[in-house]
Amino acid sequence: MDVTFWGVRGSIPSPGPATVRYGGNTSCVSVRLADGEIIIIDCGTGARNLGRSLLASGFGKGKGSATVLLSHAHWDHIQGFPFFGPFYVPGNRFTVVGGSHSSELLERVLERQMAAQFFPVQSYRNMGAQLEMRAASEDREVRVGTARITAHPNPHGPTQALAYRIEADGKTLVYASDVGYDKGGPPEETVAVYRGADLLIHDCTFTPEDQAQRITRGLSSLADAVEAALRAQVKRLALFHYDQDYSDHDVDELVLRGRRLLDERGAQPIEILGAAEGLTVRL
Amino acid sequence: MRVRFWGVRGSLPVPGASTERYGGNTSCVEITSAAGTRIIIDGGTGIRRLGKELMRTEFESGQGRAHILVSHTHWDHIQGLPFFAPFYREGNHLFVYARQRDDQNLRSVFAAQADAPFFPVSFDRTRAAVAFRELHDGVKFEIEDVQVATTRLNHPHVATAYAIAADGAQVAYIADTAPFSDILFGQEFLSGPPSAHTKLGRTDKAKLKAMAAAVVRLCEGADLVIYDTMYTAEEYRQFPHFGHSRPSDAITVCREAGAKTLALFHHAPDRSDAEVDTMLEAARGQARATAKKLEIVAAFEGLDFSLGKV
Numbered sequence: 001m002d003v004t005f006w007g008v009r010g011s012i013p014s015p016g017p018a019t020v021r022y023g024g025n026t027s028c029v030s031v032r033l034a035d036g037e038i039i040i041i042d043c044g045t046g047a048r049n050l051g052r053s054l055l056a057s058g059f060g061k062g063k064g065s066a067t068v069l070l071s072h073a074h075w076d077h078i079q080g081f082p083f084f085g086p087f088y089v090p091g092n093r094f095t096v097v098g099g100s101h102s103s104e105l106l107e108r109v110l111e112r113q114m115a116a117q118f119f120p121v122q123s124y125r126n127m128g129a130q131l132e133m134r135a136a137s138e139d140r141e142v143r144v145g146t147a148r149i150t151a152h153p154n155p156h157g158p159t160q161a162l163a164y165r166i167e168a169d170g171k172t173l174v175y176a177s178d179v180g181y182d183k184g185g186p187p188e189e190t191v192a193v194y195r196g197a198d199l200l201i202h203d204c205t206f207t208p209e210d211q212a213q214r215i216t217r218g219l220s221s222l223a224d225a226v227e228a229a230l231r232a233q234v235k236r237l238a239l240f241h242y243d244q245d246y247s248d249h250d251v252d253e254l255v256l257r258g259r260r261l262l263d264e265r266g267a268q269p270i271e272i273l274g275a276a277e278g279l280t281v282r283l
Numbered sequence: 284m285r286v287r288f289w290g291v292r293g294s295l296p297v298p299g300a301s302t303e304r305y306g307g308n309t310s311c312v313e314i315t316s317a318a319g320t321r322i323i324i325d326g327g328t329g330i331r332r333l334g335k336e337l338m339r340t341e342f343e344s345g346q347g348r349a350h351i352l353v354s355h356t357h358w359d360h361i362q363g364l365p366f367f368a369p370f371y372r373e374g375n376h377l378f379v380y381a382r383q384r385d386d387q388n389l390r391s392v393f394a395a396q397a398d399a400p401f402f403p404v405s406f407d408r409t410r411a412a413v414a415f416r417e418l419h420d421g422v423k424f425e426i427e428d429v430q431v432a433t434t435r436l437n438h439p440h441v442a443t444a445y446a447i448a449a450d451g452a453q454v455a456y457i458a459d460t461a462p463f464s465d466i467l468f469g470q471e472f473l474s475g476p477p478s479a480h481t482k483l484g485r486t487d488k489a490k491l492k493a494m495a496a497a498v499v500r501l502c503e504g505a506d507l508v509i510y511d512t513m514y515t516a517e518e519y520r521q522f523p524h525f526g527h528s529r530p531s532d533a534i535t536v537c538r539e540a541g542a543k544t545l546a547l548f549h550h551a552p553d554r555s556d557a558e559v560d561t562m563l564e565a566a567r568g569q570a571r572a573t574a575k576k577l578e579i580v581a582a583f584e585g586l587d588f589s590l591g592k593v
Binding site: 009011012013014015016017019020023024025045048072073074075078079080082083109112113116117118119120121122123126157158159217218244277 | 292294295296297298299300302303306307308328331356357358361362363365366384387392395399400401402403404439440470472474525526552584
């Protein structure tokens with residue numbers, strides 16, 4: 001299982017020299033399974049570059065198919081959707097899975113982004129590829145080839161964001177972006193979803209100090225991410241969804257500090273890394 | 284007056300090493316008159332940093348006033364607004380101007396951007412006083428010491444061009460627009476370039492001609508014309524139905540209007556810094572042959588001009 005980061009930023013893209021190393025695009029991760037299946041998690045602006053790269057393969061000829069998992073519909077997780085090139089090639093097929101209660105609701109959410117006053121294409125139906133909308137439900141697994149995918153709603157301020165657990169090729173990936181736990185940290189049922197993951201991609205928007213100063217909108221600090229990794233005894237933790245004002249240097253500091261926090265808790269075997277655009281982690 | 288660019292990109296923000304010099308933020312230009320009247324044209328992602336800078340001024344204590352002129356409500360021209368800090372400080376006065384629509388009032392278009400499930404802070408929770416002014420095509424009005432003129436552009440769902448005059452200087456903002464030759468844009472979706480069957484009728488041709496003449500009038504004698512030059516000639520041949528111009532279109536308008544400086548603007552997301560350089564050189568070459576006195580620059584984040592009295 002190859003996991004590649006295309007956008008690692010939260011809230012809004014932050015172009016500029018200060019973010020060149022980790023990248024300024026909003027959330028998007030791709031997963032390539034051993035059997036060639038492709039899973040895309042979230043469609044922030046990073047999805048544009050992922051699309052460009054996929055167009056060089058069968059997707060450029062209308063022979064591609066992939067599953068898109070959306071954690072929630074805040075802009076930084078869907079704003080790359082209209083700019084994902086493979087959606088415009090007839091013949092390509094996509095299943096879009098999201099946390100709405102029904103496929104109709106999910107469709108309506110995505111259509112609102114495409115509406116004429118905001119975007120010239122006016123509807124995702126004008127894009128060309130075949131897009132099938134599907135509501136994720138907690139008690140039903142999604143199957144993609146040999147992969148088993150489960151969705152778990154995490155609290156995200158006044159709303160919820162889905163965490164996804166993907167098991168395939170004998171490995172487990174968990175994506176948990178945009179989560180604000182209650183005071184006690186991740187509850188037991190959430191820890192069970194993360195448990196033993198080979199890679200946990202976890203929201204790490206802030207340092208604990210910055211988090212304390214901001215209005216609570218349901219986002220994690222470095223301490224929350226480390227706590228989740230510890231409780232779930234994951235093998236590797238990828239920090240993700242950095243605040244738009246954090247420079248490359250600030251993110252370097254987050255990673256170093258995360259290492260220290262893990263070491264202090266006796267968790268030397270847990271690896272930690274800062275998600276960066278273009279980075280591929282092979283599981 | 285001072286003119287400063289905060290976002291120069293079209294379509295969507297493009298962070299990364301290849302856009303570092305010109306900048307990856309979407310459209311936003313700040314114009315401040317010598318008397319201190321603050322005008323902002325478009326609220327692409329560039330407006331976020333402008334907002335942060337304004338919070339170091341009277342906006343921090345809730346005593347700021349700014350006028351935001353919106354060319355049209357495609358995402359790349361409004362997506363930064365929810366991140367514009369002065370909205371969230373009580374006491375600030377913000378005035379938003381955009382073209383009137385038939386179906387929806389302006390406030391609801393902007394509020395929709397901040398609604399669930401898209402954004403955590405609803406528009407009702409902005410603390411500043413926000414007033415909307417809906418504009419008719421071609422309207423002229425004043426903002427304090429600044430004169431504003433408008434005209435309709437040729438873009439899907441229609442966009443508005445602005446001319447800003449103050450301090451004995453004039454700036455025109457022409458984005459987004461297609462040339463006034465091949466397609467007359469309206470509300471309908473165009474799936475591809477016009478075919479032989481969809482040739483322009485006489486009425487449409489006349490409308491485009493009138494639109495072009497009005498744009499030239501708007502730019503007449505301008506010290507600076509900021510123009511949507513997203514496409515090369517080759518790209519325009521492929522995508523005339525997307526509603527953007529080439530540098531040659533901007534040069535023609537500037538020449539006819541006797542404008543002094545042209546800023547290439549609304550760079551395509553795929554355009555690297557080196558490619559913008561190349562486009563700029565090519566445009567200067569063209570202008571040497573046809574518009575000798577016209578100066579041409581390619582807009583970049585942080586570029587600023589002092590025009591007239593400052």
